Amino acid sequence: MDQTPPPPAPFEGFACFSVYAAGLAFNRVYKRLLDRFGLTYPQYLVLVALRGTSGRTVGELGDALFLDSNTLTPMLKRMETTGLVARNRDSVDQRVVRVSLTEQGAQVAQELTCIPHDVTVASGMTPEALSALEASLNVLTQHLRNSA
């Protein structure tokens, strides 16, 4: 009488759902890896984006991360509070805010260099397969963004 219904997976054929689910799964893996740094995944991306630069504007960060100031400003303020980044008005154009790593932020960014390797291992895929997936997703993203 074992009449358990089939596993409820009505999303076959929904590529969007596979992207969504992979995003959730990535987020959880990153959470595990980043918790000891007190970082979230988007904050990690900000540190990576700032690494090796001295002062990107909020707008440039937004272009890199596909986010707007309504998301970035509060996040950057939190990171300022935790001492990872500094926010300063551009002296020439006072509208612009330049974000740069503090010494501590640069230190943390340095310690994060092992993360990509750990994530690759967790993904269980070869670098080549990941690379192919990445290329395919980038094409998809570009199309989706152009369709607006």
Added chain:
Amino acid sequence: MDQTPPPPAPFEGFACFSVYAAGLAFNRVYKRLLDRFGLTYPQYLVLVALRGTSGRTVGELGDALFLDSNTLTPMLKRMETTGLVARNRDSVDQRVVRVSLTEQGAQVAQELTCIPHDVTVASGMTPEALSALEASLNVLTQHLRNSA
């Protein structure tokens, strides 16, 4: 003197970022398509998951959507408020809440059947390419989830 820095794209080789960016892009496309129904993307997934059933538990929905009750309960309550779903305690096991489509919810779910086609068009990819991408992402997701 046009020394604009190269486009800030320091995320090559980060498959996670491609997944993240594709998720954001999908979300925006769906927002455009779903706004006239007053639906968000996760709410859309719930309607699809409930289509053709009469009463899934919150836990079953969570298994299907990879979400927990802390996310689903408030969302389902919102959908109850907007008249799309009904929430009822199971009469046999009072711990369980069964979620089903209302008549209006079933009606809306019916009208949503054109969405996948619209999204496929927006993706600019062939169904075959999307299918391959989906399979690859599902493997990735499974690995990431197993690595916990």
Added chain:
DNA sequence: TGCGATTAAGTCGGGTACGATATATATTGC
């Protein structure tokens, strides 16, 4: 039978996302 362990939902707090709007600064046109 009865009570501790398990399970299903719900609550709470913090952190993204994003549409709409506000504010301040810079640029343009006349």
Added chain:
DNA sequence: GCAATATATATCGTACCCGACTTAATCGCA
């Protein structure tokens, strides 16, 4: 020179997402 416009951030409200915890109901087994 200065008003109209454009641009860069910031603010606000709503909705996910999740870790940690709570509450209520059921189960298991001595």
